[in-house]
Amino acid sequence: MIAKVLLTIWMTAIIVAAFLYADAAVGFPGETSRILFFHVPQAWVATLSFLLSMIASCIYLARRRVTADNLALSAAELGLLFCLLATASGSIFAKAAWGSFWNWDPRQTSIVILLMIYGAYFALRSAVGDPEKRRVFAAVYSILAFVTVPFLVFVVPRITASLHPEDTMNPAKPGMDPKTLKVFLGSLLAYTGLFIWILRLRLRLLNLEGMQEPEFLVTEKMDLEGEE
Amino acid sequence: MYSLKVSYLCKHYSQTLLFKDISFELHPGEVLAITGWNGSGKSTLLRIIAGLVRPTTGKVEMFFKGESIPKESRRRFVGMVAPAFSLYEELTALENLEFFCKVRGIAYDRKSCLAMMERTGLSENAHKLCRNYSSGMKQRLKLAQALLHSPPLLLLDEPGCNLDSKGMKIVENIIAAQRQLGMTVIASNEKREVDYGDRVINLSE
Amino acid sequence: MYSLKVSYLCKHYSQTLLFKDISFELHPGEVLAITGWNGSGKSTLLRIIAGLVRPTTGKVEMFFKGESIPKESRRRFVGMVAPAFSLYEELTALENLEFFCKVRGIAYDRKSCLAMMERTGLSENAHKLCRNYSSGMKQRLKLAQALLHSPPLLLLDEPGCNLDSKGMKIVENIIAAQRQLGMTVIASNEKREVDYGDRVINLSE
Amino acid sequence: MKSGRWITETGSSTYLSEAVAIWLRDLRGEFRTRYAVNSILMFAVTTLIAVSFSIGSFRIGDDEQPFLYAVLLWIILVFSALSGLSRSFVKEEEAGTMDVLKLSARPQAVFLGKLFFNLTLLGALELIIVPSFILLMNYEIKLPGLFTAMVVSGGIGLGGGTTIVAAMIAQASARGALFSVLSFPLLLPLMITAIKGCEKSAVGTNNPGWPEVRIAVAYSIVMIVMSLFLFPLIWEESMQ
Amino acid sequence: MKSGRWITETGSSTYLSEAVAIWLRDLRGEFRTRYAVNSILMFAVTTLIAVSFSIGSFRIGDDEQPFLYAVLLWIILVFSALSGLSRSFVKEEEAGTMDVLKLSARPQAVFLGKLFFNLTLLGALELIIVPSFILLMNYEIKLPGLFTAMVVSGGIGLGGGTTIVAAMIAQASARGALFSVLSFPLLLPLMITAIKGCEKSAVGTNNPGWPEVRIAVAYSIVMIVMSLFLFPLIWEESMQ
């Protein structure tokens, strides 16, 4: 409860600070650079949750605990959500910065692929009736997908030069404006906190569902939909 | 009223002769049993009668009050069960029956379909997907499908296959009821089923 | 040498309980018969023993000289026939047997495959495509396939289905021979087949 | 009841009501397994993404755009259709339900039912693909009326041309092959017409009477009527 | 014979010999029914004709040609592959032979056998498509060595990336759809690499060590090794 209140206050403070405290970065039209405080943490949280999902999948395959699969599932859901948010905010940003919502910039391409992968992950889950089978298949697929991601990261940027800022405002590099850095790190923290909070809610929900609905009832539902 | 006339049927597959000069006539109330070793051509003969396979020579005619029934309308007169048939696995049993009612042009009536399932002992499983049916339940559903339009000619290829003793009893009842309604041809190797026949044709002789 | 231990097996499909607390042990030379109404779970029980279906609770263990056989090696110990199985329709019968020999890691030997077909009464049809086999011939080929590797545990689900009296005799011989080689579990509703069992488990009780 | 009537009459049911029964059953089966619709749609969507990705990075001259886009759109549509339309017959054959269907349904009703089903699939396909294609590729259409008429009539032609081929190949052994081999030449005239029509709608050439649409409609009618006559032969022929 | 050995030992047969048995059986079945190979090849050939017909009429700038052609070639290859590679597993499932196979074969052998079969199909596909594409489109390749290496390694990657997905979708509903949906994202990195490699071979950029080929080889190895580990889990899981 206290954590929730603190998180709310923190988020509000960051939003206010993003618009009032930090200065707009040079090299970006108008105030557009402020998107940094929302767009990048979104992308970061998405990456984090996909990673978490993959690790949970591995744990599931090794231990076969339903909780691990629940974690993998909810992390993938949240990852997809934040990924969509990052795409949306990026697209709005792209309209302001590059003049069109979508122009197959490598960044956009790779994020579409990421969205496709996790879309496929959910398609797979919905197409397998037996719960245990579904968990194993989903875990296997998420591992396979994760294995291909490094190839994506190495390969896509080679295709064409990207307009997407890579190092211009990279916070890891020295030279970022200290005010910006402060707000940026704060926002990162806020988004991570938000992520953990939603994740725990989702997990609790999944566990409750699992308790009130024994395994075999879940199968039955799928059966009526015509799956195995 | 109806009658079936099979004359000089003969069936070859490539060089091998399956059977030749099979002729018989069948009238309402009669039951004909066909028997013979595995691979002797029982199923093929039934499929020829149903019009699913063409005989090498000979012909199959059906008559209604002495008039020959054209091939297109035969579907109304024949009901058939065979091990090679299957129903739609992705539909429930009731949906299957509903489909066959509609496609045959019988006014679909849920009650009568349910009654048919009752008759074949499936009423508890009417809403189960056929994919999840056990072998015996599938066989019962095939029987139900063949009876939907009360066909004057019922062709039963191994009707008791996969069935338990209750199921066998159901087959017995079906054949008994069919004696009132029309003709029956049974192909089987089960002594019990062959014995239902008033006449027996043995393809292995 | 070999033995099979089934403990507290229980299987649910959705809300319905199929069977529960099935426990038995089987030793070489023994024949166990499983019977019950259509849909009572005979086939499911056999599939669980073979490792094709997971039980809801309970477990199936196989032992060789007291050591438990790991799941990966079980294929060498189990031979199974079931109505839902099919072999490769686009291959001839002999090619089917050849394939199963090779994939099981048994040195393929045309003569012994032909001998197996002889034993199941298929030798005249060894080079026919399975697609063109009659129902009884398919059943015989399934029997041949299950016996290829002389399995210590033979699972027969309705072995006499579609067979003629010669075929029934073949099944009888197979079961008698299996008494010398190992264990047999038969699931059936045919009185004749159930009677082969030293013990009978009735799933409908 | 007079005997002659009893025998030939079809009772209260018509070809249409039986065809509808078959159509609804296919839809229901499709809804449960989602085989055809998914394979068609996903095929279309992935091709669409791939094409838009590969073409998107080019600056295509404004004068070449209408033709190129029309070609791409129809390639996507035709191949997506080819990848899924044969399923409805092939599945009956593979699942072993063909025999029972033959015993219980009249051939014309079967043909119509399957045709309706394929047209439904094509409709769904076009509803999803065409708008996304237009959006993704920034496809400018000057005459939306002509364009829509072309897409609809072309879709009907596709369905009419492929359904009977699907019935033929369901009974041959080399299925996958034959379907494309047999369908594609049959469909080419339609495809060329449709491409021309879509190009005109993008350029803005408004020929009176929309000749391309008329050709497509004529093609569809000819195909469907011919099929209705020929189908019973194929259906009967399937016995050995 | 010691008891422990009896139980775990595989006798005289190895994973490889069993895999080869499965491969040969699939080839023989394929040879008799020609389902997969035909559906793949015909799909590829018709797309090829359509693409070359539609693109052939353009004057594509010489500088854009290498990239565009590479994209088209790989779209044709990948989609043709997606249209047929899932057959070998799906057919086992649909024909009801999966159960017997499960009882008699080891999972790794099954995976390898199916992989070999898919690679054979892909090899046949590439042997036919690539030369015809080059001829039809007048595709000028400056570095045939790099091009060949790219096509071969890309083909292996295609097979390696899709075989395990085929095994999964064979046990799911909505098969047709899922295969493309699941495979395409996995294949995209490979596809992009291969496009880049083919482009370079056409332009004549000879980076030392052919990085694209290496990436494709690495991709194939990683996918195949991962699949070998993961496949038994899927195979076991296929029980309900």
Ligand code: HEM
């Ligand atoms: C639809 C369009 C866009 C998408 C999908 C997108 C996606 C992403 C993603 C996934 C990241 C995380 C990268 C990482 O963690 O390494 C990111 C970072 C970032 N994006 Fe975007 N973006 C888009 C448009 C834009 C635009 C138009 C701008 C500004 C002109 C922008 C500015 C940034 C910046 C500054 C970063 C941080 C870079 C870094 O970490 O080095 N993005 N974006």
Ligand SMILES: Nc1ncnc2c1ncn2[C@@H]1O[C@H](COP(=O)(O)OP(=O)(O)OP(=O)(O)O)[C@@H](O)[C@H]1O
């Ligand atoms: N399409 C075909 N091509 C070649 N031979 C065929 C074909 N169909 C059936 N046969 C052969 O015809 C013979 C008779 O088959 P049929 O199915 O009629 O036998 P059956 O008497 O019903 O046997 P069972 O008792 O086993 O059911 C078999 O030997 C079979 O191999």
Ligand SMILES: Nc1ncnc2c1ncn2[C@@H]1O[C@H](COP(=O)(O)OP(=O)(O)OP(=O)(O)O)[C@@H](O)[C@H]1O
């Ligand atoms: N995947 C499944 N989902 C739901 N129910 C199933 C499934 N598989 C089987 N069942 C149900 O389990 C019951 C037992 O089936 P099983 O095939 O074991 O019966 P059986 O005893 O072999 O019957 P038969 O004598 O007819 O062969 C049936 O009611 C069947 O509908």
Ligand SMILES: [Mg+2]
């Ligand atoms: Mg028969």
Ligand SMILES: [Mg+2]
């Ligand atoms: Mg059973």
